[in-house]
Every structure is written in C-alpha cells, then in structure tokens.
Amino acid sequence: MAGNRHGDDTRERILAAAESLFAQHGYDATGIAEVCAKAGVTKGGFYHHFPSKQALFLALLHRWLEGVQASLQGGLREGESVPAAILRMAGILSQVFAAGSGKLPIFLEFWSKATREPVVWDATVAPYRQYRDYFARLIQRGIEEGSFQPVDPLVVASTLVSLAIGLTLQGLLDPQGDDWPRIAQESIALLLQGIERKEVRP
Amino acid sequence: MAGNRHGDDTRERILAAAESLFAQHGYDATGIAEVCAKAGVTKGGFYHHFPSKQALFLALLHRWLEGVQASLQGGLREGESVPAAILRMAGILSQVFAAGSGKLPIFLEFWSKATREPVVWDATVAPYRQYRDYFARLIQRGIEEGSFQPVDPLVVASTLVSLAIGLTLQGLLDPQGDDWPRIAQESIALLLQGIERKEVRP
Numbered sequence: 001m002a003g004n005r006h007g008d009d010t011r012e013r014i015l016a017a018a019e020s021l022f023a024q025h026g027y028d029a030t031g032i033a034e035v036c037a038k039a040g041v042t043k044g045g046f047y048h049h050f051p052s053k054q055a056l057f058l059a060l061l062h063r064w065l066e067g068v069q070a071s072l073q074g075g076l077r078e079g080e081s082v083p084a085a086i087l088r089m090a091g092i093l094s095q096v097f098a099a100g101s102g103k104l105p106i107f108l109e110f111w112s113k114a115t116r117e118p119v120v121w122d123a124t125v126a127p128y129r130q131y132r133d134y135f136a137r138l139i140q141r142g143i144e145e146g147s148f149q150p151v152d153p154l155v156v157a158s159t160l161v162s163l164a165i166g167l168t169l170q171g172l173l174d175p176q177g178d179d180w181p182r183i184a185q186e187s188i189a190l191l192l193q194g195i196e197r198k199e200v201r202p
Numbered sequence: 203m204a205g206n207r208h209g210d211d212t213r214e215r216i217l218a219a220a221e222s223l224f225a226q227h228g229y230d231a232t233g234i235a236e237v238c239a240k241a242g243v244t245k246g247g248f249y250h251h252f253p254s255k256q257a258l259f260l261a262l263l264h265r266w267l268e269g270v271q272a273s274l275q276g277g278l279r280e281g282e283s284v285p286a287a288i289l290r291m292a293g294i295l296s297q298v299f300a301a302g303s304g305k306l307p308i309f310l311e312f313w314s315k316a317t318r319e320p321v322v323w324d325a326t327v328a329p330y331r332q333y334r335d336y337f338a339r340l341i342q343r344g345i346e347e348g349s350f351q352p353v354d355p356l357v358v359a360s361t362l363v364s365l366a367i368g369l370t371l372q373g374l375l376d377p378q379g380d381d382w383p384r385i386a387q388e389s390i391a392l393l394l395q396g397i398e399r400k401e402v403r404p
Contacts, residue, residue, distance in 0.1 A: 028228065029230065104313070104317050108310045108317070111310050111375060112314065115310070124375070125375060125379065132380075151392070155389065156389075158389065162369045163361070163368055165371055166368030166371070169368070169371070173317070173323075174327045174331075177327065177330075183357060183361065191392060192396070193397070194396030195392060
C-alpha cells in the first residue's frame with residue numbers, strides 16, 4: 001500500500017510538472033528531461049509511469065476530462081426537472097473557468113495535436129460526442145416529462161456542447177472581457193427558453 | 203502598377219506558403235528559410251514584405267478575420283428584420299467551415315500564441331469583442347423594432363459569438379461528426395426563439 005501511494009504520488013508530481021511546463025513553453029519545446037527535473041524524478045521513474053511523452057500528454061487530457069465527467073455524472077436529482085438540471089450543470093462552467101485558468105495553452109495544444117495525431121484526435125473528439133449524446137438523452141427526457149417542445153434532441157445537445165466550448169474558450173482567453181459565469185448561466189437559460197413548452201391556454 | 207502587382211503576388215505567395223507550412227508542422231517548427239523555399243522568394247524578398255515571422259503570423263490572422271468581417275459587413279438589408287438578418291449571417295458559418303477546412307491547426311496556434319504574446323493576444327481578442335459589440339447593436343435594434351423581448355443585448359451577443367466559436371471549432375475538428383451547417387442554422391434559430399417577442403393576444 002505504501003508503495004502504491006508512493007507511486008501515485010510520483011505519477012501526480014510528473015503530471016503537475018508536465019502541465020506547468022507544457023503551459024509555459026508548449027508541448028514540443030518541453031523535453032522529458034525537463035519534466036523529470038521539475039518533478040524531481042529519475043528518467044527510470046518517469047518511464048515506469050509513462051512509456052512516452054505522448055502517453056503523458058494523453059494522461060493529462062484524461063485527467064481533465066474526468067473532472068468534467070464527474071461534475072456531470074450526478075445527472076438528474078430526485079424530483080428535479082430537466083431544465084433545472086441543465087441550468088445547474090451550467091454552473092459547472094464557472095468551475096471550469098476557475099480550474100482552467102492558466103491551462104488554456106494546454107487545451108489548445110490538445111486540439112492542435114488532435115489535428116495531426118490520430119490517437120490524440122480519438123481521445124479529444126470522443127468525449128465531445130459523448131457529452132452530446134448525454135445531453136441528447138437529457139433533452140429527450142425533457143420532452144417526455146413535458147418541459148420541452150418536440151425538438152430534435154441531437155440539435156439541441158450539439159448546441160449546448162458548442163456553446164459550452166465557445167464559452168470556455170472565450171472565458172479562458174479573455175477572462176476580464178466579460179462576466180463569463182453570468183454569461184454562461186444566462187445564455188443557457190436563453191437557449192432553454194427557446195425550446196420550452198409554452199403553456200397552452202384553453 | 204506592374205511592380206505593385208508583382209509585390210502583391212510575392213506577398214500572397216509568402217502567405218500561402220506560410221499557411222500551409224504552419225498548418226503542417228506548426229509555427230515554431232517552421233523557419234523563415236522554409237517559407238522562402240516553398241514560396242520561391244529570397245530572404246531579401248521576404249523581409250521586404252515582413253519584418254519578422256511574427257509579423258507574417260499576424261498578417262495571416264488579419265487576412266482571415268477580414269474575410270469574416272467582410273461577410274458580416276453587409277449588415278441589415280432593406281426591409282429585413284433583425285432575426286432574419288442574424289439567421290442569414292448564420293449561413294456564413296457554412297462558408298467558414300468550408301474555407302477553414304485544414305486550417306484549424308493555425309487557428310489554434312493563434313489562440314495558443316495569444317496566451318503567451320501580448321501583441322498576438324490583442325490581435326486575437328479585439329475582433330471577438332468587436333463582433334460582440336456589433337451583435338449587441340443588432341440585438342438592440344431588434345428590441346426597438348419589436349422583434350425581441352427586452353433582453354440584455356450584450357448577453358445575447360456574447361452567446362451568439364460563443365456559439366459561433368464553439369460551432370467553428372467543432373466543425374473543423376470533427377467535420378464528419380455532425381451536419382455542422384445545419385446545426386449552426388438550427389442552433390441560432392433556437393436561440394432567437396428564446397428571445398422572440400411573443401405575440402400578446404388580447
């Protein structure tokens with residue numbers, strides 16, 4: 001157990017060092033030797049945890065996506081309507097803005113690498129498709145519970161994911177340019193208003 | 203005149219060569235010598251047009267933004283309502299998807315550089331703020347003409363810009379993942395529905 005904990009700790013130190021160096025100098029300009037020096041591990045220790053720099057990069061991507069996933073996984077709460085749940089999830093974006101501060105260069109590097117390396121593409125694009133499908137099921141449920149008009153769930157889900165990506169990117173690139181958590185909340189509220197089932201008065 | 207045309211032609215060849223090399227290998231990995239070789243110009247010819255690699259990079263950014271700007275500049279047409287104009291502009295995104303195909307690595311590099319170099323940050327962020335302000339004026343006009351509820355024009359404008367950025371990014375990263383031009387049209391239509399003035403029946 002102590003050995004495992006030590007191993008986890010080393011792995012975490014390597015990830016933190018890589019995250020900081022990649023953000024500062026970029027992925028290409030950062031060598032494994034520098035990551036080892038910053039993390040205080042030997043090359044042997046490094047390769048025990050990661051077979052390559054790309055593996056390290058993918059581990060960072062997974063770690064970040066797991067955080068988003070965990071925030072969403074709660075799903076619908078007891079007695080909560082779908083619109084209320086989606087608005088609550090919009091609040092997660094505030095955490096993304098806070099947690100992502102300073103990490104934008106790495107997110108961009110994920111996408112940039114994804115355009116050149118199929119393995120990274122799979123790891124980058126698959127989660128967005130998953131988020132879209134997750135929200136499509138949620139919208140479908142919202143239609144069934146009578147909250148939404150009979151919209152195309154996939155279109156609404158793609159809209160939500162695109163909006164979240166655009167808000168995140170702008171919020172990280174230009175944090176002073178707007179009150180992004182408020183914009184996130186209100187823009188998603190606007191979108192939901194557009195698909196809400198209007199009460200029919202007899 | 204012939205001399206100017208020749209100069210413009212050289213400048214254009216340098217820009218095209220840089221665009222292709224940056225997309226393929228990245229900005230950092232591309233040297234001015236390679237750009238010159240691909241464009242078939244001497245170093246002297248290069249420096250006549252661009253004082254540095256960064257200046258070349260900024261010229262590419264400006265050229266791309268000018269295209270978007272030109273598409274928007276038409277503004278409102280005679281007798282056109284604001285919602286109709288915005289939906290028409292949503293169609294521009296289809297052109298962005300088509301024109302941007304293969305250029306995503308460079309767009310990402312613009313943002314990535316923007317996080318590290320203040321000059322690039324200014325050139326990258328200023329246009330988004332301009333788009334937002336442009337759409338805010340348009341939404342304000344939509345309220346005045348009676349098309350929209352009395353919403354906060356800046357919130358709606360930020361939403362539109364974020365949505366456009368997110369759609370562009372997803373459309374370029376995962377072109378096969380969805381029918382992006384349709385998603386763009388329908389998602390902006392949904393958003394407009396959310397702020398439309400509902401007819402009040404007496």
